[in-house]
Amino acid sequence: MGKEVRSFHENIKRIFMRFALLPVASIAAILLVMFVFLWNMFMVAGNRKDNTEISEKLSGIMDNYISMVDETAQIVAREGLSIEADDIYPIIYEKTAEYGDIGNYVLLSSDGSVIFSSKDYAPVFITGQEYLNWGVWRKIRDNEGITSVVLYEGNLCVTKGIYQNDKLFRAIVYIIPGEVISSAVGDKGRYVFVTDKNGWIYASNTKGLRDSFGQIRDELFAKTGYIRSGTTTYYSYMTDIPGKNLRVYTVNDVTGSIRIVIMLAAVIVVIFTAISIITVKSTEISSERLTKDIKKMADAFEEVQKGNLDVSLNISSSKEFQIIGNDFNEMLGGLKNQIEQNKELEHNAAFFQVKQLESQFNPHFLFNTLDNIRFMAKIDEKAADKMIVSLSGLLRYSIREIREEVTVREDLDNLQYYLNILQIRFNKRFSYSIDVSEDIMDCLIPKLLLQPLLENSVKYGFAGREKLNVKIKGYLLTGQLIFICDDDGAGMDEALLNEIKANLNEPANKSSHYGLYNINRRINLMYNGSAKLDIMGKKGEGTLIRITIPKKKG
Amino acid sequence: MKRWGVTLIIAALAAGCLIGCKDKEEDTSSIVVVSPHPNGFIKPLIHEFENSTGIEVRMIECGTADAIDKVAEDDDVDIMWGGSVLTVGPFSDLFYQYETPNEKYFKDEYKASDIACTFFSDVPSVIIINNDMIGGKKIKGYADLLDSDLVGKIAFANPAKSSSSFEHLVNMLYAMGGGDPEKGWDYVGKFTKSLSGNLLDSSSMVYEGVANGRYAVGLTFEEAAVTMLKSDKHVSIIYMDEGVVSTPDGIYINKNSKKIDKCKKFVDFMTDRNTQIYIAQTLGRRSVRIDVEASGLVLPKNDINNITVDKKTVTENKDKWIAKFKDIYEEGIDG
Numbered sequence: 001m002g003k004e005v006r007s008f009h010e011n012i013k014r015i016f017m018r019f020a021l022l023p024v025a026s027i028a029a030i031l032l033v034m035f036v037f038l039w040n041m042f043m044v045a046g047n048r049k050d051n052t053e054i055s056e057k058l059s060g061i062m063d064n065y066i067s068m069v070d071e072t073a074q075i076v077a078r079e080g081l082s083i084e085a086d087d088i089y090p091i092i093y094e095k096t097a098e099y100g101d102i103g104n105y106v107l108l109s110s111d112g113s114v115i116f117s118s119k120d121y122a123p124v125f126i127t128g129q130e131y132l133n134w135g136v137w138r139k140i141r142d143n144e145g146i147t148s149v150v151l152y153e154g155n156l157c158v159t160k161g162i163y164q165n166d167k168l169f170r171a172i173v174y175i176i177p178g179e180v181i182s183s184a185v186g187d188k189g190r191y192v193f194v195t196d197k198n199g200w201i202y203a204s205n206t207k208g209l210r211d212s213f214g215q216i217r218d219e220l221f222a223k224t225g226y227i228r229s230g231t232t233t234y235y236s237y238m239t240d241i242p243g244k245n246l247r248v249y250t251v252n253d254v255t256g257s258i259r260i261v262i263m264l265a266a267v268i269v270v271i272f273t274a275i276s277i278i279t280v281k282s283t284e285i286s287s288e289r290l291t292k293d294i295k296k297m298a299d300a301f302e303e304v305q306k307g308n309l310d311v312s313l314n315i316s317s318s319k320e321f322q323i324i325g326n327d328f329n330e331m332l333g334g335l336k337n338q339i340e341q342n343k344e345l346e347h348n349a350a351f352f353q354v355k356q357l358e359s360q361f362n363p364h365f366l367f368n369t370l371d372n373i374r375f376m377a378k379i380d381e382k383a384a385d386k387m388i389v390s391l392s393g394l395l396r397y398s399i400r401e402i403r404e405e406v407t408v409r410e411d412l413d414n415l416q417y418y419l420n421i422l423q424i425r426f427n428k429r430f431s432y433s434i435d436v437s438e439d440i441m442d443c444l445i446p447k448l449l450l451q452p453l454l455e456n457s458v459k460y461g462f463a464g465r466e467k468l469n470v471k472i473k474g475y476l477l478t479g480q481l482i483f484i485c486d487d488d489g490a491g492m493d494e495a496l497l498n499e500i501k502a503n504l505n506e507p508a509n510k511s512s513h514y515g516l517y518n519i520n521r522r523i524n525l526m527y528n529g530s531a532k533l534d535i536m537g538k539k540g541e542g543t544l545i546r547i548t549i550p551k552k553k554g
Numbered sequence: 555m556k557r558w559g560v561t562l563i564i565a566a567l568a569a570g571c572l573i574g575c576k577d578k579e580e581d582t583s584s585i586v587v588v589s590p591h592p593n594g595f596i597k598p599l600i601h602e603f604e605n606s607t608g609i610e611v612r613m614i615e616c617g618t619a620d621a622i623d624k625v626a627e628d629d630d631v632d633i634m635w636g637g638s639v640l641t642v643g644p645f646s647d648l649f650y651q652y653e654t655p656n657e658k659y660f661k662d663e664y665k666a667s668d669i670a671c672t673f674f675s676d677v678p679s680v681i682i683i684n685n686d687m688i689g690g691k692k693i694k695g696y697a698d699l700l701d702s703d704l705v706g707k708i709a710f711a712n713p714a715k716s717s718s719s720f721e722h723l724v725n726m727l728y729a730m731g732g733g734d735p736e737k738g739w740d741y742v743g744k745f746t747k748s749l750s751g752n753l754l755d756s757s758s759m760v761y762e763g764v765a766n767g768r769y770a771v772g773l774t775f776e777e778a779a780v781t782m783l784k785s786d787k788h789v790s791i792i793y794m795d796e797g798v799v800s801t802p803d804g805i806y807i808n809k810n811s812k813k814i815d816k817c818k819k820f821v822d823f824m825t826d827r828n829t830q831i832y833i834a835q836t837l838g839r840r841s842v843r844i845d846v847e848a849s850g851l852v853l854p855k856n857d858i859n860n861i862t863v864d865k866k867t868v869t870e871n872k873d874k875w876i877a878k879f880k881d882i883y884e885e886g887i888d889g
Contacts, residue, residue, distance in 0.1 A: 130835035
């Protein structure tokens, strides 16, 4: 497939686009992507950092409480029935001092009766008979001898069952003060949830994002990543605190940021579209202006190609183009001079050729006529005299008349000399008629145009014939002069006719048919090909020669 | 071409792995439960269920009629929890037949009948009165509601919208008709006049309306009244002298559920003795089990004038009765 050749102007425009618009677009896109990427990275990193911080803090707190429960459990197991509050208080105080709240440490017997409580009361969900296999108690029984964490009705409890002889002997329930966990959640710039592993919220810094039961919303449950809920988008990160039955969710509401990114992208797109339109327009204009001179040159060259040499380049925009323009003008001037000189030379050559052709009739004619006169002088002196007068008139016209073109009337007048000679020579065997319309009498035609036609008729017409009639006609047809020489003579056979026709178009005469060849050559040289000579005829029926030349008023 | 082949194989393997993984994941996914139970009733039970079984539950709260529609339309809804047997009975086709091992401890009347359901609790219809607003009147049963001083002070929900209200309508028809529901319409006619154009849209508006003093008396179900009582509202529960109909509600497993095993665990948990004790003691529901006593806040079953209804008649006439009630009610307003 051939590649389309684009204009210089188009190329310049494309270069502008490619090297200005495209990089800007790419950079803008890359910047936006980088912005989103970095924003996402920082947001996620910040979220994770907070999450890790809280998780570690909570983990530390829970470890502390668990170790407290474990240590006291050992004492309870060791002391058995003789346990007293004084045995375990030091440990409780030691472990909780840093939080400023002792919390509710409850020691229970296996039937739910309270042996000891650091807050002097115990909530119904650990003392009520209906709870002995429910909630906290279920956890104690299900996790035999293991310290576990359970969230019940908004109370985060560390529990442990103390077994003796495979039977539950004592249960420790430590209810963590709510304040300790809320302070660990702290004041973060995002939503924080502390839930159990089933999603029941224990502590949070927001009232939202939970269902009517106080569970974290299904969309967020146990998920990390971008979450869409209705029209809001969140980024949520979740960590499990192993062995503590706790999960920490840190959630960013990124709806606003996403909106900003979308708006930013939209603004960039709008600005960029505007820039693009402006750039396209301005490159169009400036590339057109910059390539205006190139266009001028291309146009000038095209004009020259068409043949119009009268163009000149006026360039003033840049030095380089100015030089090219000036050189072009100079070159074209030189070319024009050259052409003119050539034309003159050509003209001169044609003139000389015409003159030479014109003069070619003389020897033949002279030979024939003089031969006739010699013959006439013996039989008819008067006729011989008339012939001599006619011949001298004809010669005078031929020699003296220096004009190339003469009026039809003048040529006809001088043709009469020739007709006189023929009339005398052939006497009654030769007859003629001249029918030239009056309105072309003053038109200009080449000197001695008609004489060779008559000469031709006589040359071939008498072959084996007694009589010959020649009709000369002249008229105007569609602005051209038509001359016809029509004889009723013997005519030419086809071979001869073709030979003459072919010879007419040769650059040099190769035959003995000077008359027609010369007249054809002359009119072609004089009228630059807008004249022509036709020969028609048939053996035994005569010959018709027609000359067409442009009309020229004398 | 070779490369394409390799890529295709890898893609196929990856897809297969993903699908495979997804199948495995099914196990950790949650079950979806629709329930017309009050929020405060659902919460502790679901929390305990999740804690003890580790099965995650996704709750959808809605009315009984909606809940049935959801089960019918959505195979992802695994369980319908609640809704009286009278109301849900006609839709038995939607549910999966399951007999929990706990059923052997059930009272005889709660052992699964022909319906694909497990009885969960017993809910008698009761009258709730606001002690401060009743004005010293003694309310002992339906007859006392026709007192002219109570006109416009009675809270009753549209039986077309609330199943507890429909149960009250059934209760009225049987109790006031002396066992023949057709004879009870006389009373219903008088009762609707006492409503004086107040027909509420949901059952919660009844007990909350009475508890908040908007109405002096309301026709509701026992558990709601107990909940109000437990939250220190000045209300009393009246068991109608004329007779109390108690309709058990059930747990229904969607027969199209893809997690039948988890659903069975849910049913087992909810009918477990510990759960039933908790329900009876702290949530004011009557247990279906022999080995669980009722809460001290409710009257023992023996002290109540229990009447039974013909389940078949009720389920067959449900739409007719609701329409008839509507006609009578509108007549009452116009008259």
